[in-house]
Amino acid sequence: MLLIDSPSHNAYFNIASEEYLLNQFPTEDIFLLYVNSPSIIVGKFQNTLAEINLDYVQEKDIKVVRRMSGGGAVYHDLGNLNFSFHTLLGQNDFGDFSFFTKPVLDMLNNLGVPAELKGRNDLLVEGKKFSGNAKLARQGKMIQHGTILLNSEMEVLGDALKVNPLKFVDKAIKSNRARVTNLIHYLPKDTSTEHLKNLLTEEIIKNNPDAVRYEFSEDDLRGIQQLMTDKYETWEWNYGFSPQYNFKKAIKVPAGFIEIHLEVVHGIIEKAKIFGDFFASKPIELLEEHLIGQKHETTALKTVLESLDLTEFFGKVTVEEILEGFK
Template sequence: MTNRMLIIDSPSHNAFFNIASEEYLLYKYPKADIFLLYINAPSIIVGKFQNTLAEINLDYVNQQNIKVVRRMSGGGAVYHDMGNLNFSFHTLLESNDFMDFSTFTQPVVNVLNSMDVPAKLEGRNDLLVAGKKFSGNAKFAKNGKMVQHGTILFDSEMQVLVDALQVNPLKFVDKAVKSNRARVTNLIEYLPENTTITILKRRLIAEILKNNVDAQIYEFNEEDIQSIEKLVKEKYETWDWNFGTSPHYNFKKAVKIPAGFIEIHLDVDKGFIRKAKIFGDFFASLPIEDLEQVLIGQKHSLERIAQLFDRIDLTAYFGKVNQDEILDLFK
């Protein structure tokens, strides 16, 4: 069984579960070729080497309950929702060229071409139709395997995509990989009428079965699900993985509130504040340096900073302010 290609249609719409399943399968089936398909409820998937906070609109993401999860591959941040089909190929590393994206995007191109959609691979790792991108692809190597995964924008909510990934570029100074926001489009505009994401998924599975005679459909069993959920709890839904592993960055933000103008500069390493400097024209009864010192060593996380502020009289440092006004500085 381990030498036959396994085709897996994930039963979950949880981004934490589906991204974790990619790592789980590397170790569960170290020799097998695997074709994994999944659809995630609204979520942002950030590249391994990215600064998560610099890629997402944190306020909007929190308001909309959009999950944020870091994947194991490089590249840029992408938005997933129920109108977005994701595919993932796992194969032995030594039998494939790591920089070749065409082999594993070709089945997608074939299926779409057969439906009269003029899709093609352009550049290194993007699939385009009529000059607009509908699929970005990334890959990584681990445990002797190579994993290439990609998105297919079928009928995604484009405005949510834009709003969720809209970040103030002046807040962050870092060397992390920045996402390239190409012109994107949904495939539904080009596909035959009444085509659903389920139909597209079935066509893709049929294409893989046609070209891999020994392939078989595999369903996650209870042991698989429990193991993946354990990995989710220990890694993929944790702050440490999704935010804390962000590269070193400098963060700055200014607000104008009734108490005055306040500007904060943070030096953040692996998600923790290493230096803090606060400027402004506010009036304070306690030295602002004392508050700066309290911030050092804390997570650059709104939840953690809010907990900290619950125990501090902020009016002693800034005058007549409320907690939300000062918390806004850290977003």
């Protein structure tokens, strides 16, 4: 088994590294640990916009990254430790999460933390979740990865994942917003993610005495960087990959009430209808036509709106006011 401690706090890098390792080490068992700066990691089959508070995320410069595995969206920051097991498919039951969460539970139980696996894939302490886990099978290998909330900013977590459920109608996998807690409440106050990382690594070595530490080579770093650039930093993967959905939002501006309805496929607007009690000197259908084929994304839509005289459609309004209707 290779033991890898990621040198980066960049969520794009760390999520990309999981796919890179899958391709680069097709037969090796791997245990990867990483800590991300503030970021939201969404499941592969989720509608990203329906999982995040877009305004808040952009304001706080929180990275949004889609991972390879299914499951729900999670918030990462420097108070959260992430672990990732890579093994050959078939060595363990794909539906069983207990095998790879056992080292985490053993470590915590030895520290006096009454942690346990509940349900299919959640680790709880006193009924509150501190770890969510997800899996994927690909190219003959299986990855199981999970989070460990040690001292995460709960207020930020709540605000970043707070979204209006009435905006979106889709069949995408929705996150289960369980009650969550930080393990720092059950551990010495000076416990850090680095300390937890060392303890978990020791637990893995105890069960895998032949394990060896591995550091990313220059070739590895270049490979991961290339995968970041080509995939994990792109709008197409993080937002455009989202399943088909219907979006609607109502706003009130000085010109009146405006309600926007969109049909979006892989992040691209295919149909648009705008309703309201505003007065337009030009047919609103002309504006709707300009929206077709555009990304359902703030920057792209702002460019479109700035190219038009919006007063011809809504009276006295600003681009920023109308743009709110698409968020």
